[in-house]
Amino acid sequence: GYALGGGCEVAMMCDMIFASESAQFGQPEIKIGVMPGMGGSQRMTRAVGKAKAMDMVLTGRMMGAQEAERAGLVARVIADDALLDETMEAARTIAGFGQNAVLLAREAVDRAFETPLAEGLLFERRAFHSLFATDDQKEGMAAFMEKRSPDFTGK
Structure with missing residues (x-):
């Protein structure tokens, strides 16, 4: 699904992001006359570097799951129908x-x-x-x- 604006900022607060193949990430706040306000500019820059963060924050462009994984925002990209199962398996592994x-x-x-x-x-x-x-x-x-x-x- 979509992780845009505050949703993307909440995702970036997590230890790891597992994304479905159809996921989209973005900081589109600029399109409504504001900017990320819950750490999005800071966390995005740390995750993907200055150039990509500037692109995302200043243009409001969305990033697909594959690009997000290559850029370092996402830990894993998982088939849409396997996302919950694989995420829960990772959680069980860590909990063990x-x-x-x-x-x-x-x-x-x-x-x-x-x-x-x-x-x-x-x-x-x-x-x-x-x-x-x-x-x-x-x-x-x-x-x-x-x-x-x-x-x-x-x-």
């Missing part, structure tokens, strides 16, 4: 991992856009080391060595 690791990994990726490289590397190293104090890390390593699926508890 150790939640401490998932939360810290999300934070590390987010920090890559918000901090200098040296600061991001320091955060990543500290987060990585902190996970070795968790039961989930011990379970993950044991499961790997025993060639079985881990049973993470979030501890």
